[in-house]
Amino acid sequence: MWTPIAEEAARATRVLHPESLQLPRPRHRRVITVANQKGGVGKTTSTVNLAAALALHGLRVLVIDLDPQGNASTALGVEHRSGTPSVYEVLIGELSLADAAAVSSQSDKLYCVPATIDLAGAEIELVSMVARESRLKEALSSEALDEIQPDYVFIDCPPSLGLLTVNAMVAAKEVLIPIQCEYYALEGLGQLLRNIELVQAHLNPTLSVSTILLTMYDGRTKLADQVTSEVRGHFGDTVLRTVIPRSVKVSEAPGYGQTVLAYDPGSRGAMSYLDAAREIAEYGAEKGTE
Numbered sequence: 001m002w003t004p005i006a007e008e009a010a011r012a013t014r015v016l017h018p019e020s021l022q023l024p025r026p027r028h029r030r031v032i033t034v035a036n037q038k039g040g041v042g043k044t045t046s047t048v049n050l051a052a053a054l055a056l057h058g059l060r061v062l063v064i065d066l067d068p069q070g071n072a073s074t075a076l077g078v079e080h081r082s083g084t085p086s087v088y089e090v091l092i093g094e095l096s097l098a099d100a101a102a103v104s105s106q107s108d109k110l111y112c113v114p115a116t117i118d119l120a121g122a123e124i125e126l127v128s129m130v131a132r133e134s135r136l137k138e139a140l141s142s143e144a145l146d147e148i149q150p151d152y153v154f155i156d157c158p159p160s161l162g163l164l165t166v167n168a169m170v171a172a173k174e175v176l177i178p179i180q181c182e183y184y185a186l187e188g189l190g191q192l193l194r195n196i197e198l199v200q201a202h203l204n205p206t207l208s209v210s211t212i213l214l215t216m217y218d219g220r221t222k223l224a225d226q227v228t229s230e231v232r233g234h235f236g237d238t239v240l241r242t243v244i245p246r247s248v249k250v251s252e253a254p255g256y257g258q259t260v261l262a263y264d265p266g267s268r269g270a271m272s273y274l275d276a277a278r279e280i281a282e283y284g285a286e287k288g289t290e
Contacts, residue, residue, distance in 0.1 A: 022058040023277065026284030031140065031153040032210070033172040038188045039159040041180045042215035045250060045260075046273075047156040048075040052259040053277035054152055055110035062101065062150035064136070065115035066168055067158040068122075073114035075254045077105030080114035088118040090139045091167070092125065097139055098147040106262050111148055123163045133203055136167040152284075161195050169199045174210035179231055181217040181224040181243070186231070209235075210283075213276060215244040242276040245269060 034047045044067065051061045064087060065072040065080070073080035079102065080086065089095035090113060097113065104110040126132045140153065154176075155168040169175065175196060179185050193209070200207050212235050218224050232239050244250070247269035253260040260269045 023054060023281035024285035025059060025151050026281070027287070029145065029151060029153070030174060030284050031155070031172045032174045032176050033155045033157060033165075033168040034176045034178065035157045035165055035168065035192065036177055036179070036189075037159055037161045037165070037192055042178045042213075042244065042250075043159065044071045044075070044156050045254070046176075046178045046213055046215060046244070046276075047154050048072050048254075049250070049259050049261060049270075049273035050277050050280065051110060051152070051154050052076075052104075052106050052261045053274045054281060055104075055107040056261060056274075057277070057281075058109070059151040059281065060109045060149055061111070061152045061154065062145075062148055063104075063110070063112045064140075064153065064155040064168075065112060066119070066136070066155055066164050067115055068117060068120040069158070070115040070117075070119075071254060072156040073112055074257055075259055076110065076112045077257045078102045078112040078114045080116050082116050082118060084114060084116055086116040086118065087113045088116060088122055091119075091122055091135045092129075093135075093139075096147075097144040101148055105257070106259055111150065119164075126163050126167075132163060133166050133170050137171040137204075140171050161191070166195075166199065166203070169196065169207055170204045172204075173206050174208060176211040176213060177209060178213045178215050179227075180215050181227045183223060185227045209238060211280065212239045213242075213244065214239065216246045217243040218246045240276050240279050242272055242279055244272045244276065 034043055036043050051063050055061045063072055066087060070080040085095055085100045090097055090100050100113045101111045104112050155172060157165045157168045214228055245268050249264040249267040250260045250269035253263035256263055
C-alpha cells in the first residue's frame with residue numbers, strides 16, 4: 001500500500017531521474033494556447049514549466065512567446081534582446097519558424113521562438129495587414145512545424161484580449177486557462193470565454209477549451225478550497241486533478257533564467273508541474289485532437 005511519504009518519494013524520483021519515465025507521445029501534434037487576460041495568474045509560469053516537464057520526459061516541445069515582455073523566453077534561457085530573431089519577424093513574414101526557434105538551455109528537446117521588445121508595436125502593424133488574425137496560423141503550418149517536429153506547441157499569450165491573443169487562438173486547436181485559487185479568480189473569465197466563442201464562430205471552429213489548471217493554491221485557506229470546488233463544479237473534467245501550490249521556488253526560478261524544474265527539481269512546485277504535464281500527456285495519448 002502506498003503511503004504519502006512513499007508517494008512523495010516516487011514523485012521526487014520522477015523529477016530527479018526523468019530518464020526513468022517517458023511520457024507518451026500524443027496521437028496528433030497538439031497546439032495549445034495558454035490564455036487569461038487577467039495578469040498574475042501563473043500563465044507564463046505554467047507555460048514554461050509544463051513545456052519543460054514534457055521535454056524532460058522525452059517529448060519535443062516548442063514554446064511560442066507571444067508576450068512582448070518576453071518572460072517565457074527568459075525562463076527558458078533563450079536570448080531575446082532587440083535584434084534577436086523572434087516571433088515578431090515570423091508574424092510579419094520576414095523569418096520562418098525554424099529560423100527564429102532557439103534551443104532552450106533547459107533541454108535539447110525544448111525549443112522557444114522568443115519575444116523581443118519589437119513585438120510591442122506588432123499589434124498596431126498587424127491591423128493593416130491582410131488576414132491579420134491568421135498570421136501566426138500561417139507561420140505554424142504543418143510544413144513549418146515539421147522542420148522542428150514538436151509533439152507539443154505552447155503559445156504564451158500577453159495578458160490582454162488583443163490581436164496577438166486572437167492570433168494565438170486562431171493558430172491553436174486547444175486553449176489552456178490557468179486560474180488562480182484566490183479572490184476574484186473568476187473575474188474576467190466570462191469575457192475570455194466569450195472571446196473564445198467569437199473566435200470559434202468566425203475564425204477557428206475547431207478551437208476548444210481543453211484544459212483548466214488551478215494555480216497558486218494555498219491549502220491553509222478556506223478560500224482556495226472554495227475556488228477549487230467552484231471551478232471544478234462549473235468546468236468538470238476539463239480541470240486537471242493536479243493543483244499547483246503557491247510556491248516561493250516557482251516564483252524565484254525565472255529570476256535565474258530557469259524553470260522551477262531546473263531551479264529546484266525536488267520542490268513541491270516542480271513535482272506538481274510534472275504531475276500536471278503527465279495528465280496532459282495521458283490525455284493527448286488517449287484522445288488527442290484531430
